[in-house]
């Protein structure tokens with residue numbers, strides 16, 4: 001049998017398959033040398049050449065790896081992009097996007113940003129002359145007034161963490177396009193099953209694949225999907241030049257996780273909807289933050305731009321103290337107290353002392369992130385058990 005290698009340039013037709021089929025088949029081919037149906041873990045650093053410079057498309061594994069290429073093609077198809085580039089973490093992926101900028105350039109982003117993304121912009125890229133602005137992206141006048149000649153990137157996260165605010169992607173991307181500003185949407189909380197920003201006008205989609213894409217709390221990996229090939233080429237250049245590549249085993253685990261993305265996401269969203277309704281009626285709870293409620297701000301935008309309302313929700317207590325929150329946090333048995341999200345198992349967290357501890361209390365309170373706020377990442381367990389667990393913990 002002639003030895004054929006993966007054709008990493010083969011264009012994957014993205015119009016013929018539905019999402020549920022793409023998660024399993026897009027970018028995946030039987031292994032050319034053996035017919036293995038699952039993409040092998042190409043645990044190799046280099047590839048033997050037939051003659052100097054005469055190779056099969058793979059020279060050195062920082063630059064190309066077949067397991068990684070399969071994952072990149074799969075992700076590009078899921079987000080309806082032309083290309084995808086994978087990195088060793090979500091923040092490494094963001095780091096590459098920010099390296100598209102030059103000293104003097106400015107970024108506009110939301111003030112409800114993931115803490116690590118905020119830190120990368122403020123404590124790292126500011127030193128290279130790149131200036132971030134964090135504003136309420138729902139304030140259209142403020143957004144228009146913040147844009148100037150130096151604005152080169154708008155970085156958006158929706159739904160936001162941990163208050164689940166919804167931003168209007170279509171409006172923001174259209175406005176950015178008019179001003180020749182790049183847009184990158186952090187789609188970690190929604191996943192492409194619920195929301196596909198490129199279809200709404202975005203240039204790039206960012207993922208912490210650590211969360212829903214890999215989906216089993218066993219891998220750290222990041223990705224950027226690009227609307228056009230040229231941007232993809234630039235990011236592949238940065239991936240190779242700076243070197244923050246994911247290992248082949250992590251790419252394999254992510255590919256494996258993605259095959260059930262639609263099933264996991266659907267179940268987690270259905271569970272979240274029931275849990276949100278249960279919490280809303282509970283007498284000890286003050287407010288539940290969940291975009292699926294008809295009276296939640298921007299509910300109609302969520303309904304338009306997402307296929308479901310997601311599997312993250314937060315709530316605060318009538319007794320709005322850290323002590324009251326701790327009692328609940330200590331009493332759950334199925335919900336594990338941990339940072340992160342998007343795995344098959346349900347997690348519970350306390351943003352004020354965990355993910356958002358570095359934000360000054362005054363700033364936290366200003367955005368509604370109060371002392372008793374509790375965040376849930378809803379998993380795919382039986383919803384009755386999850387509700388029972390919360391009922392008990394709430395006392």
Ligand SMILES: *Cc1c(COP(=O)(O)O)cnc(C)c1O
Nearest residue numbers: 089090091114186188208210221
């Ligand atoms: C976790 C997360 C990140 C960072 O990703 P890592 O894989 O941990 O580097 C970025 N954005 C959001 C919204 C996240 O939840």
